[in-house]
Amino acid sequence: MQISHLGIHDSVDAVFPPEQLREALFSIDPNVEVVGDDPDELAGCDAVVTFAHRDGLLDSGLEWVHSIQAGYDRFPLAEFEDAGIILTNSTGIHGTSVGESALGMMLSLSRRLHAFSCQQTDREWNRPDWDEPFTLQHEPLCVVGLGTLGQGIAKRADAIGMHVTGVRRSAESMPHVRKVYANDDLHQAISEARFVALATPLTDATVGLMGTAEFEAMREDAYFINVARGKCADEKALISALEDGEIAGAALDVFEEEPLPEDSSLWGMDDVVVTPHAAAAEIDYYNHIAELVRENVQHIDADEELTNRVV
Numbered sequence: 001m002q003i004s005h006l007g008i009h010d011s012v013d014a015v016f017p018p019e020q021l022r023e024a025l026f027s028i029d030p031n032v033e034v035v036g037d038d039p040d041e042l043a044g045c046d047a048v049v050t051f052a053h054r055d056g057l058l059d060s061g062l063e064w065v066h067s068i069q070a071g072y073d074r075f076p077l078a079e080f081e082d083a084g085i086i087l088t089n090s091t092g093i094h095g096t097s098v099g100e101s102a103l104g105m106m107l108s109l110s111r112r113l114h115a116f117s118c119q120q121t122d123r124e125w126n127r128p129d130w131d132e133p134f135t136l137q138h139e140p141l142c143v144v145g146l147g148t149l150g151q152g153i154a155k156r157a158d159a160i161g162m163h164v165t166g167v168r169r170s171a172e173s174m175p176h177v178r179k180v181y182a183n184d185d186l187h188q189a190i191s192e193a194r195f196v197a198l199a200t201p202l203t204d205a206t207v208g209l210m211g212t213a214e215f216e217a218m219r220e221d222a223y224f225i226n227v228a229r230g231k232c233a234d235e236k237a238l239i240s241a242l243e244d245g246e247i248a249g250a251a252l253d254v255f256e257e258e259p260l261p262e263d264s265s266l267w268g269m270d271d272v273v274v275t276p277h278a279a280a281a282e283i284d285y286y287n288h289i290a291e292l293v294r295e296n297v298q299h300i301d302a303d304e305e306l307t308n309r310v311v
């Protein structure tokens, strides 16, 4: 395989300006151009870096497509396979950003920062009830899915003295995690936690992983954090659990439908923090992507296996 023309699909604009990535890739060998959906533009490329899937990517004679997201649930993998197009993703780059975002969400809920922020909009000075704020130190956190995101969250939570446990397919131990549970023990793992943070990919096995039974298994003073994908949790069951006081609150970066519809009751709930799928957003995002793309161009030149290959 030879990559002499690399396209940056303009859909990356959802995360950073395409030109930023083009400039960051200026020094690599292939010609790097920003492209749109025009079939002629795509046909002029050997490889494309993209945010979104487009059917046009499948019939443009491309050798390789790189997604700037970690999740590849929106790409038709079988069709890539049939078309003989390599698909790579961007897992491995979001541990710090999402780890810090999840920590921020937990701090916001425990220190009541989300409530103060709402009050400030109305110029109101209300101290919290004496028993509302708490500290995260010694609080149990259960991280479900211990990949890049999960480890990024666990490391930061451990650093501020939380008692971190986790759930992974094998119950093998991990740094920063005091106890690792196997998937079969999910209910036991989450039943002990003050915070449950979901960090799995969206797959057939994880659709609705957190549903009615799981929210029932959680403590009534527990908070649910979702930085994975909206569909990994059953949103209807989550709303019921919040309304019925099965759990105390939630911080959600991802939703079954995005943007979160205006009429969703999640917007108006006191102890729910809503963020616009921005947990991984950071000014250096394009640089992390440039590093991955550079690395894979080198692998291609050396006839080596690509990093983060999905198909």
Ligand code: NAD
Binding pocket: 070, 071, 072, 090, 091, 092, 093, 094, 098, 144, 145, 146, 147, 148, 149, 150, 167, 168, 169, 183, 199, 200, 201, 202, 203, 205, 206, 227, 228, 229, 253, 254, 277, 278, 279, 280, 281
């Ligand atoms: P990763 O591949 O590094 O880690 C995923 C981990 O989940 C792996 O360790 C895997 O073994 C584990 N896993 C898979 N199925 C599981 C199951 N059924 N039970 C328990 N663990 C399971 O991926 P990552 O970079 O950590 O990203 C994870 C997901 O988070 C992505 O697929 C994406 O959907 C989402 N994500 C969201 C944002 C955001 O902005 N909110 C950013 C990056 C990634």
